[in-house]
Each structure stands twice: as structure tokens, then as C-alpha cells.
Amino acid sequence: MRHIFLRSSQHRVILESFSFRDPLPASIFSATSLSSSSSWRSNPQQRDISNIARERTHNLIIRHAPDVKISPAKLRGSILEELSATPNFSKWHTILTGLCRGAEDRYVPADEWETAVQESRKKDNHKDRQAFFGSLMSLACSFRFHQCGASLLDFLHSSKTFVNVSVASNYVKLCGRLETPDFEEKILAAYAHVKRISPADIYDMGTAENLIAGLYRTSRWEECLKLLDIIEFTGRPSPTALSYVITGAFAHDHPSTALRLLKQLSTLHGTFGPAEMAFTAWFAYAKSKGLPTVMEMLTFTRDYEWFIPLEVARDLKAWFEKEQGWMAKFTTLSPRGECAACSEYMKPITITRDEFEKLRENFVKSVIEGTDVFLHTNPAELKRYRDFVEKNAPFDLVVDGLNVAYFQNSSNHDGRSLARQLLTVTEHLLHVRGKRILILGRMHMKRWPKSEMSRLSSLASLFFAENMSQDDPFILYAALYSGLGCNFLSGDLMRDHRFKLAVKDVELRKTFLKWQRTHQMQLFKVYGDHSASLKAPMKYSTVTQWTESSIHVPYLSGLPLGLHELPPSWLCLTKKLPNN
Amino acid sequence: MLSPKPFKICHQTCLALWRKVPIQRCVHVAAAARNSAFSLPGHSSQSRQSNEGGRVIFRRSLLVWSSSPRFFSSEHSSADPPLPSPTSASSEQSGESMTFLKFDDLSEEEQKRFQMLQFELEILRQSGHPVPSKITEKEWRKVMALSSRFSRLKFFRFLFMNEMSDINLKKKKAQASILRQAHCDQIKAEISENPEIMRYGLSFNTMFPYIRDTDMLKTYNIRLAYARTLGQPIIFDVDYDNWMSQREQTNTATQIRDSYALNKESRDPFWLQICNCRMENETMKALKSALPNMGEPSCLIEYTTKSYLDIFPRSQLVYLTYNAEATLDRFNHDDIYIIGGLVDKTNPKPLSMAKAKREGLRMAKLPLDTYLRWAVGGKNLTLNQMMGIMLDMKQHGDWEQAFLKHIPKRKYLQPEDLIPNHPNPYHRRPSATMRVDGGRIGRPQEYQNHKRRQRGVLETLLSK
Numbered sequence A: 001m002r003h004i005f006l007r008s009s010q011h012r013v014i015l016e017s018f019s020f021r022d023p024l025p026a027s028i029f030s031a032t033s034l035s036s037s038s039s040w041r042s043n044p045q046q047r048d049i050s051n052i053a054r055e056r057t058h059n060l061i062i063r064h065a066p067d068v069k070i071s072p073a074k075l076r077g078s079i080l081e082e083l084s085a086t087p088n089f090s091k092w093h094t095i096l097t098g099l100c101r102g103a104e105d106r107y108v109p110a111d112e113w114e115t116a117v118q119e120s121r122k123k124d125n126h127k128d129r130q131a132f133f134g135s136l137m138s139l140a141c142s143f144r145f146h147q148c149g150a151s152l153l154d155f156l157h158s159s160k161t162f163v164n165v166s167v168a169s170n171y172v173k174l175c176g177r178l179e180t181p182d183f184e185e186k187i188l189a190a191y192a193h194v195k196r197i198s199p200a201d202i203y204d205m206g207t208a209e210n211l212i213a214g215l216y217r218t219s220r221w222e223e224c225l226k227l228l229d230i231i232e233f234t235g236r237p238s239p240t241a242l243s244y245v246i247t248g249a250f251a252h253d254h255p256s257t258a259l260r261l262l263k264q265l266s267t268l269h270g271t272f273g274p275a276e277m278a279f280t281a282w283f284a285y286a287k288s289k290g291l292p293t294v295m296e297m298l299t300f301t302r303d304y305e306w307f308i309p310l311e312v313a314r315d316l317k318a319w320f321e322k323e324q325g326w327m328a329k330f331t332t333l334s335p336r337g338e339c340a341a342c343s344e345y346m347k348p349i350t351i352t353r354d355e356f357e358k359l360r361e362n363f364v365k366s367v368i369e370g371t372d373v374f375l376h377t378n379p380a381e382l383k384r385y386r387d388f389v390e391k392n393a394p395f396d397l398v399v400d401g402l403n404v405a406y407f408q409n410s411s412n413h414d415g416r417s418l419a420r421q422l423l424t425v426t427e428h429l430l431h432v433r434g435k436r437i438l439i440l441g442r443m444h445m446k447r448w449p450k451s452e453m454s455r456l457s458s459l460a461s462l463f464f465a466e467n468m469s470q471d472d473p474f475i476l477y478a479a480l481y482s483g484l485g486c487n488f489l490s491g492d493l494m495r496d497h498r499f500k501l502a503v504k505d506v507e508l509r510k511t512f513l514k515w516q517r518t519h520q521m522q523l524f525k526v527y528g529d530h531s532a533s534l535k536a537p538m539k540y541s542t543v544t545q546w547t548e549s550s551i552h553v554p555y556l557s558g559l560p561l562g563l564h565e566l567p568p569s570w571l572c573l574t575k576k577l578p579n580n
Numbered sequence B: 001m002l003s004p005k006p007f008k009i010c011h012q013t014c015l016a017l018w019r020k021v022p023i024q025r026c027v028h029v030a031a032a033a034r035n036s037a038f039s040l041p042g043h044s045s046q047s048r049q050s051n052e053g054g055r056v057i058f059r060r061s062l063l064v065w066s067s068s069p070r071f072f073s074s075e076h077s078s079a080d081p082p083l084p085s086p087t088s089a090s091s092e093q094s095g096e097s098m099t100f101l102k103f104d105d106l107s108e109e110e111q112k113r114f115q116m117l118q119f120e121l122e123i124l125r126q127s128g129h130p131v132p133s134k135i136t137e138k139e140w141r142k143v144m145a146l147s148s149r150f151s152r153l154k155f156f157r158f159l160f161m162n163e164m165s166d167i168n169l170k171k172k173k174a175q176a177s178i179l180r181q182a183h184c185d186q187i188k189a190e191i192s193e194n195p196e197i198m199r200y201g202l203s204f205n206t207m208f209p210y211i212r213d214t215d216m217l218k219t220y221n222i223r224l225a226y227a228r229t230l231g232q233p234i235i236f237d238v239d240y241d242n243w244m245s246q247r248e249q250t251n252t253a254t255q256i257r258d259s260y261a262l263n264k265e266s267r268d269p270f271w272l273q274i275c276n277c278r279m280e281n282e283t284m285k286a287l288k289s290a291l292p293n294m295g296e297p298s299c300l301i302e303y304t305t306k307s308y309l310d311i312f313p314r315s316q317l318v319y320l321t322y323n324a325e326a327t328l329d330r331f332n333h334d335d336i337y338i339i340g341g342l343v344d345k346t347n348p349k350p351l352s353m354a355k356a357k358r359e360g361l362r363m364a365k366l367p368l369d370t371y372l373r374w375a376v377g378g379k380n381l382t383l384n385q386m387m388g389i390m391l392d393m394k395q396h397g398d399w400e401q402a403f404l405k406h407i408p409k410r411k412y413l414q415p416e417d418l419i420p421n422h423p424n425p426y427h428r429r430p431s432a433t434m435r436v437d438g439g440r441i442g443r444p445q446e447y448q449n450h451k452r453r454q455r456g457v458l459e460t461l462l463s464k
Ligand SMILES: [Zn+2]
Pocket: A331, A339, A340, A341, A342, A343, A344, A550, A552, A572, A573
């Protein structure tokens, strides 16, 4: 069973066991597209366990089978992604497979087109009748059925039907994916047709992106830049569109334009990097110029916090092995940041004092004071809490009491067992770390059995918030107040608070994320009543880094990643020592 | 003797009035009787006229159907006439000439963007997206305010759905009118066979007067006016405009409109007030278009920019919010209940609770858990459901009955599927001990009597 998570589409489509040549059954799309959040938001603890367990399996896959080809699945994924954007696609898909006799591309004769059109005219409503040709062309484009697309165009010409913009622009895109030598003239002919319909260069985003997807390979690729400007009238260019143009620019040897566009991509879409194709073109260009340009490319990806895709990592590995004579290995890191291949330690994530101070100040301003205080708490309680923290700080660890007590404890909700679990974890933490701990609880926890609670209060500082209050801001506040040395233990991903910071300042959000990654601990498992295992905060920074003798590059292995999760897969490149 | 001039009378209405059945049920009958446009040929001119009216409606709806669905625009207010389609009618065949609309007040840049949006609409249509066949100027301006393609797609889909539901409604109406016409023809045929016979019954000769809509409206308004002077107030607080998306704002407005209708038709209405309203807010604009006569003397709905704190004594105010800790066990006829005018579908936050906390008001949630076992979804109810429950509570004070009537069935487990004292809490009927006499006190008493009787039978059996 293999899962493909589509990052950009609204739904996560889960595909069960497929082989590439099968026609896509329509039922897949309707039955297994899940609404993204509801099912896994309901049980955060289960999610946490699966996250950590998944991580371990991934490490195994990355280390032991790095060269597994997953490109058919990837192509499949991109087809699905495009299809999910096509309205009513299961119906068009049935028609297309009917015309193409299964999943094979073929030249459909005009009379078969004629019958298909007549049938659709009989059955369909007005809306679908209008969309017949456009939808079929866009589907043919998604499946890379070039002959089918060409036959549709020929049919339209022979039956003297007007070729509308939707058909023509999708045909341009289809030809952009064509491998035969005559693609250029086909693209330019269709492009000329579109230009004839809209002489004043008025295009919507979809059309412009389709045109770019074909045009970037031709000699008129520079018109793509104009199309990008047009897109900006009604929206912002997608990473895919920008990636096409970047690829075009590198392929036509215009590195300055490409670099400008890469910068634009970074400002528009942040850490959402260029597509694989653009990376490949970039690397091909850099390779031809030699090692310094390759290093420049790696510096660029480091500065923009992008990760290279697997295909490029493979190219990179091959190139370093063959051309430069280095040692290259796919690898993973230990939690402390040690490379499994060469035992070198990665650089730690550093948060400067200034950054941290700024984060703390802003957090108090925008999350605690800035928003409606009454949403999380009330002023009297906030005052009580802040006094409490001021008196007892600094802490070494702030614990989300309810999260710990209810962890793995979905059936047994009586006070004694919850209190016992919290006590076990606290004892374990004290034993392992020997630290000053703050446990944040709710008022209703005071009703838990006296013996456990008094033992708990002798081990750690306890604060009980009112039952109606939200505790995440409290936890973050105490952890930030205690300084850089303080960690916090919570299963919550704190997205809400990150967004509140992000409204004002992107830099600040990055700092927050960095701080959260290096200071958040999560429970992994509680063993009966004696110990627990924890997921330690991350120690190293996941960016390309190099020393005199080695380069370590994190890459996207194609395995699914959660939002704001960093890839665990690395490429280790080391210089061979001269005497070996 | 029967009067020579036959009335058009609703027999059932009068019977119902006689038996003191709630009046709103009768209205449908009255309306149905009038709409059916039965009449006898050669009788009063008035009835013939209404018959003609019925036929005209019928003809027009047929005509509408024979033309293409493009005929309809999604906006139906007469103040906002649909614009001609930007492209030629059948883009299937000849899209060669793209013509664009122009608004005079747009700058060069905006004009170009507007053209691109029109182009986009055409392309979306060509690729089979659900888009409306026509867009009014007002809607175009809304489209222009949307910055991303995704949000425009959503808006177009919304308009398309509106258009389709309008078309379906017209279709249904046309079918109904065909049936009605057939029935009418049949009766006419019967009458023409035997014109001498005197007929009795609905829309023939009866002794009951016909109650018109205007009469009903007068009755309602009298009740509302009574509530305005002596009745219990209830407040909608529309202070949450900034927290809602445009869709949610319109939803709020329609829900307030529905609540107003519920209140109006109630036998014992509240004095409905809308507080904290600012007319420039989207919610109020939407409410204004949902209730066009709002603010005129004919509409007895009251709205004010003031806060409820300035109007009513603080001690009487109770904010109803589902985040509250306290439960409203008993409906108090002296309290003034506040319902937060807030629809939060996407991103629920305890906003109304925060507001009540800040203003130091009493808060309460409905005793849902005491009476129902919740099945799906959040425990927040729509505004009209809240209004319905409060109206029922005012009338009979039985929470269970009010909940079962107004909360959608899918949201709770049906009481007959629940078992008292079942070990699994999911199947257990909510405990009756929690219910104070604001609830339905009849049942536990009955239940105990039943038990006592059973025990008595057992004892007599054992003693033998
Ligand atoms: Zn290494």
C-alpha cells in the first residue's frame, strides 16, 4: 500500500496499490479523497505516535534503499493533482478512456469524435456541452496523450468548429510535454491561434500558465516573462509557472534572469521551492560551469531554505563521484546530528540572544496582550499567572499537564489513573534530567486524589488555570520567560500562535519555528508506571552545510512530510583522503 | 338560506381557529386556498381575475422553460438588472469575437484587470467549471475585490449554485401549476355538466370567512406591538462582523431574518432587538437586503447602534454561549437573553464567551447534555434554532420538547434508542436527576408511579 499526499490540492488523495499502466478507475477519486483535517484532528495523540513511528520507518527506507525508483508514482501523483483541479473529471475520464480504448494513447478517428460529441449533446446539460472539448483536451494533457490531443484538434479543423482558448492553451501545454522534435512548431502554431483570439494580450491565470508550460521550451521563451506579468494582474504566479520559466531561462543560458525569478519565487512562496524540473535544469547548467557554480547553487538553496528533490540528489551524487572523485552516500542523522556515514556532527541550530529577546517581547505583546485576553483567560487570572511565573522562574521544563495525563489514556478517565500517569512522567523527567519543572494544569485537576497530587506538588511547581482558559499561551509564556535553557513538553503544534506572530513579521515566525523545534519535547510512549520515552528537541539545523572536506545536503526523498516538517534524508559527500 | 354571492372561504382555517390550534398552521391552508385559484365560471369578477392570474403565471413559467437556462440571471432584484453576457451567446461555435464589458469609473489598470477577469470567466466556462451564466454589476465588483483565483472560483460556484436552485424552484412551481390547472379544468368540466347544483365545501359555498395574508399580518403585528410594550425582550448582538468571512456574514443575516419570522409567527413573541449594529457593516447590509422594509413603520423589528448595556439593567442580562460553564436550567421570564449574532463555520473561537466575560455578564449554555445525547457536530446552534428553542421555552418550559423540535435530528441520538442506566455512557439516557422543574417533570414522576405499581403487583403475587 502506498500513499501519495498531494501538497497543493485541497484533498489528500490516497491511492492504494497501483501499477502504472492501469487505467485510473473513477471510483478511486470519489471514494478515497478524504477531507484533510477532520479525521486526524480528532485524536492528536494518535497522530503523534504515528508521526514518530513513521519517522523511524523512513529512516530505514532512506538508509537501506535510497535508489528505489519512485518516478511512476510521482508521475501518477502529478496526474492526480492536475485531475483534481478539473471539474467533473470522472465523467470526462470515462469518455476519454472510451475513445482511447483504455489507457493507451492513440489517434482517434474523426467519426468516433463525431459520435462522442453527439452523445454528449444528447445527455449533457448546457454547461457540460460547452466544456466538452476543453475538458477532454485538458485531460489528454494530464495523461500526456499527445496523439489523442492532435486528433481532437484535427477533428475540430475538419468539422469547421471554432477552436476556443481553453482547447488551444491546453494543447500548448500538452506539446510542452512532448518528446518528438516537431514540438516547437506545434506550440508556436497553437500560441499564434490564442494570440489571434486575444490580440490585446488579455489572459487569465489558467490560460497564461498553460501557455507558459509550452512556451518555455521554444525560442520565444522570453514571452513567458510577459505572461508572468499578466498573471500578476489577477493573482500571483504559482511555483509551477515560475519553475517552467526558470527552466526555460537556464536551458537558454540566461542565468541572471533565472536567478531573478528564483528570488521572486522565494519572496512569493517562501520555503516552497521550485519544481524538480527547474532544479534539474539548474544543476545541468551549474554542472557545465564546474564546481564553484555548483557550490553557488547549494549556497542559494541553503539561504532560501529549499531542499533538492531526490532525482537531483541522485545526479549530484553521481556527478561528485564521477567527476570530482568524492565519496557520496545517502544517509540519515542521529537525533544529536551525527552523520551515519562519516560520523561528522552537523552544526547546531543557533538562536541568538537578540532574536530570542525579540521573540519573547513580541510574543507577550501579540499573543498574551495583543489579542482579546478574554479569549484565553481573564485579566485577573493572567495577572495571577504572571506573578506566579515571575516568582518561581526560571524553569528548566514546562509541562502541559493535561496532555501528559491523557496521553495514551483514551479509555480510562478516572482521576487516579490520570494523576498516576502524570506523576510517572514527572518522576521520569526529574530522574533523567534532574530539573526544575512547572506543570500546568486545570482547576478540575484539584479534585484528583490527594496522595498523588501532594506528591506531584512536592516534585514540581504546579499552576492550575481555570477550566475555561486555554493553556497553550500559558505554556509558551512560561517557557519563553525562563530563557533559552527552558524546554517545554506538549503535544500541541502551536500553529495558532505561530500564525498570530506571522501576521506581523515573517522573520519572527521563522524564529518562533526555530525555537519551537529546538525546545519542544513530545511524549513518545509511557511504560506502565515506571518510565516514559520522549522525543527530544532537534539539535541540528537542516540546511546544506559544508566543511573543508565534506558537504552534507538534505534532500526530499519523496516520502510524505507533514506541514513544517523537515526532511530526515541527507546526502553525505566527502573528499577522499589522498593517501587512501 | 345561503347567500347568493359565494365566498371563497377557508373552511379548515375557521375550524382550526375554533379549536385554538396555533394560527400559523392555518395560514398555509389559507394561502393554498387562495393560490389554487379555483373559481366558478360566471361568478364574481374577483375570482375570475385570480383565475386569470393563475393562468398567466402558468404561461410565463412555460415560456421560461422553453428558453435556455441562460435566460436567468442569478440576481433577481429589480434594482439590479442583469448585464448582457460579456461574450457572444454561444461560445461553443463562435468565440472569435471577445467583447468586454466596461465600467466607467475604473482606471486604465483596473479596466485591464476587469477584462482579464471576464476572460477568466469565459475560460472557466469553457473548461467546465460551475460558473453562473450571468453576473450583475454588483457581483462583478465583488469579484474584482477577490485577489486569488481560488476565491474567485469559490464565488463563481456559489453564484452558480444559487442560479441552479432558482431554476429548480421555477421548475417545481411550473409543475405544480400544471397540476393545479388540470384540477381546475376538471372541476370546471364537472360544473359545466351540471351547472344547477349548489356545491358546498372549500372554495365553494361555506359559512366561514376567508382570512387574507394582510389580516394575518395585522394579527402578528398587534402581537409584536404588545410584546414591544409589555413583553420579554430578547437581544441579537451583531458585534462580530470583523470575525466573520463574507459568507458567514450573509448567513448571520439570513438566520436573523428567519428568527424574526419565527418570532413574528409565534403566539407569544419576544420583543426582538438587534444591538450593536453599525449599518456600514456587511452583516447589517445583508440584513437590510434580506428584510427590505427594515426601519420602516411596517416592519416591527428594532435595531440600535447602542449596546444592550445602555438599554437594560446589567443584572437581568444573560449571554447565551455554548462555551459557558453554567447551564441554563430554567427559563426565567424576567431575564433578558442575549444571542451572539455569530456564525463561525471555519474557525470557531469562544468569541461570545470572551465578550461576556469582558463585560462581566452572566453566561449560560443550553442544557443540551441534560436532555440529549449528542451524536455529531459542535454544540453550537444556528441563530434561528436558538430563537425557536427560546420561543418554545417561553411558551411551555419543556426543554426536551423544544430541543427535539428545533435541533436537527442528525445531531443527537434519538431518545427512543437510549436506555436508562445503560453501563455504556453512549447508550445511556441522560440522567433525569439533573433536570430541575424547568424541564419536563412529568416523565420521572410517571416512571416512578409505574415502578411503584409494578412493585405492588409483585408484592401481591408474593403474598399469595
Ligand atoms: Zn557525512
